Amino acid sequence: MPLKEIDPFIDGPLVDEPSTRRVHARTDIWQGRIVAVTAEEVEVVEGSAPVTREYIIHPGAVAVVALRGEPGAEEILLERQYRHPVRANLWEIPAGLLDVEGEDYLAAAQRELAEETDLQAATWHVLTDYFNSPGGCTESVRIFLARDITPTGEEFEREDEEVDMVAAWCPLDEAVAAVLEGRFHNPSAVAGILAVAAARARGWKDLRPADAPWMR
Numbered sequence: 131m132p133l134k135e136i137d138p139f140i141d142g143p144l145v146d147e148p149s150t151r152r153v154h155a156r157t158d159i160w161q162g163r164i165v166a167v168t169a170e171e172v173e174v175v176e177g178s179a180p181v182t183r184e185y186i187i188h189p190g191a192v193a194v195v196a197l198r199g200e201p202g203a204e205e206i207l208l209e210r211q212y213r214h215p216v217r218a219n220l221w222e223i224p225a226g227l228l229d230v231e232g233e234d235y236l237a238a239a240q241r242e243l244a245e246e247t248d249l250q251a252a253t254w255h256v257l258t259d260y261f262n263s264p265g266g267c268t269e270s271v272r273i274f275l276a277r278d279i280t281p282t283g284e285e286f287e288r289e290d291e292e293v294d295m296v297a298a299w300c301p302l303d304e305a306v307a308a309v310l311e312g313r314f315h316n317p318s319a320v321a322g323i324l325a326v327a328a329a330r331a332r333g334w335k336d337l338r339p340a341d342a343p344w345m346r
Contacts, residue, residue, distance in 0.1 A: 146345065147345075148345060151172050151173055151174055152172070152173040152176075152180075153170050153171065153172050153173075154171040154172070154173065154180045155170065155171040155180075156168060156169070156170045156171075157169045157170075159184070164188070164189065164227065164229070165186050165187060165188050165189075166186070166187040167184065167185070167186055167187070168184070168185060168187060169182055169183070169184045170182070170183050170185075184266070185265075185266050185267055185268065186266060186267040186268065186269070187268050188262075188267050188268050188269035189227055189228050189229050189269075190227070190228040190268075190269055190270045190271065190272075190346055191225055191226060191227050191228060191269065191270075191271045191272075191318075192225065192226065192228060192235055192238045192239040192242060192271070192272050192273075192274065193223050193224065193225035193239070193242075193271060193272070193273045193274070193318040193322060194223055194224045194225065194239050194242065194243045194251075194273070194274050194275075194276050195223055195257055195273060195274070195275050195276065195322040195323070195325075195326045196223070196224065196243060196247070196249060196251065196276045196277075196279055197275065197276065197277050197279075197302070197326060198277070198279050198299065199302075203301070204301075204302045204330065205299040205300060205301055205302065206223070206299070206300055206301075206302050206305050206322075206323065206326065207223070207224070207247060207249070207279075207297060207298075207299055207300075208221045208222065208223065208297065208298050208299075208300050208305070208319065209221070209222050209223070209224060209246065209247070209295050209296070209297050210222075210295060210296050210297075210298075211291050211292065211294075211295050212291050212294060213291075213316075214291075216315075218315070220314075220315055220316045220319075221298075221308070221313075221314050221316065221319060222316040222318065222319045223273075223316075223318055223319050223322050223323075224242050224243050224246045224247055225242060225271075225318050226238065226241070226242035226245075226246075235272055235341075235344065236254060236274070236340045236341065239254070239272075239274045239276070240254075243276060244282050244284070244286065245286045245288075246286075246288075246292065246295070247297060248281060248282050248284060248285055248286060249279050249280070249281060249282060250279070250280055250281070250282045251276035251277060251278055251279050251280075252277075252278035252280070253276070253277040253278045254274055254275070254276055254277075254340040255274065255275045255337040255338060255339065255340055256272060256273075256274060256275070256337070256338040256339065256340060256342045256344075257273045257274060257275040257322060257325045257326060257329065257337070258272075258273050258321055258322070258325040259271065259272050259273070259344055259345070259346075260273075260317075260321055262317060270344070270345075270346035271317075271318055271321075272344055272346075273318060273321060273322045273325065274340065275326060275329070275337065302323070302326065302327060302330070303327075305323045305327075306323055306324065306327045308323075309323050309324060
């Protein structure tokens with residue numbers, strides 16, 4: 131069967147949309163401290179035999195592009211943190227799990243920025259949203275843009291990998307080069323850096339409000 135093509139000029143703009151399929155059976159395989167693994171027998175094509183799909187259930191996360199500097203000379207705040215599964219020190223943007231029951235997404239991002247960097251921001255927008263690995267995990271990540279940065283006046287105590295974190299204000303153009311040259315690998319950093327560079331190029335006109343709807 132040939133692949134069906136859609137013309138976005140005729141059929142409307144391309145947009146992701148929620149969708150469901152009939153689940154015939156579900157087996158909970160494993161429950162960890164943060165994530166769980168489940169398997170489902172799902173009818174991915176109506177009327178077809180169900181297939182097995184195993185995936186990770188994840189609470190989701192928020193991340194923050196903290197930006198300062200004059201127009202054309204902006205700097206982005208980056209942190210270097212050890213990530214054990216990939217055995218690497220990665221340059222990242224501030225981020226954290228949505229693991230506080232009922233916490234507002236923006237409040238979570240503000241909390242993470244303060245706890246990791248001792249900084250706060252007066253101006254917040256949504257920069258981009260993405261599913262981290264939609265073929266095998268439910269994790270959804272929202273990246274906020276934070277501007278008008280000032281110190282919180284507090285010093286937060288850090289634990290575990292965060293004890294050894296170091297931070298750097300990196301020129302945005304240099305950060306983009308680091309992504310394109312393969313020097314940065316953290317997905318939130320890659321997505322956030324490229325998204326904020328695109329937003330700047332568009333004159334910041336397409337930024338969504340901090341409480342914009344989120345498909346998660």
